[in-house]
Amino acid sequence: MPFVNVAEVGEIPIGKGVRIDRDGIALAVFNAGGGRFFATSPLCPHEEGPLAEGWLEGDVVVCPWHGYDFDLTTGRCRVDEDLAVAVYPVRVRGTTIEVDVP
Numbered sequence: 001m002p003f004v005n006v007a008e009v010g011e012i013p014i015g016k017g018v019r020i021d022r023d024g025i026a027l028a029v030f031n032a033g034g035g036r037f038f039a040t041s042p043l044c045p046h047e048e049g050p051l052a053e054g055w056l057e058g059d060v061v062v063c064p065w066h067g068y069d070f071d072l073t074t075g076r077c078r079v080d081e082d083l084a085v086a087v088y089p090v091r092v093r094g095t096t097i098e099v100d101v102p
């Protein structure tokens, strides 16, 4: 699937994420600051916690339920190496965040 418009830059505060549900697409999109954004599947692979409600520590998102954290560049969990979240390519065009969703 090509890149699709998922949000405007100003909709996501730095250090936070938002869940996007649109046209059958469900994502968590994060603002890491400096114009850098990341997108993942919306559910934590540990016990399906809401990753978009987590917080960022650098390029890592911490799940709000049990604190497992995930590198947003790779999706790999830093607490349990057997866990990973799907990550999707993101680009910013003007003020629009676009994600290459599967």
Ligand code: FES
Pocket: 044, 045, 046, 047, 048, 049, 050, 063, 064, 065, 066, 067, 068
């Ligand atoms: S559900 Fe995310 S850490 Fe447990």
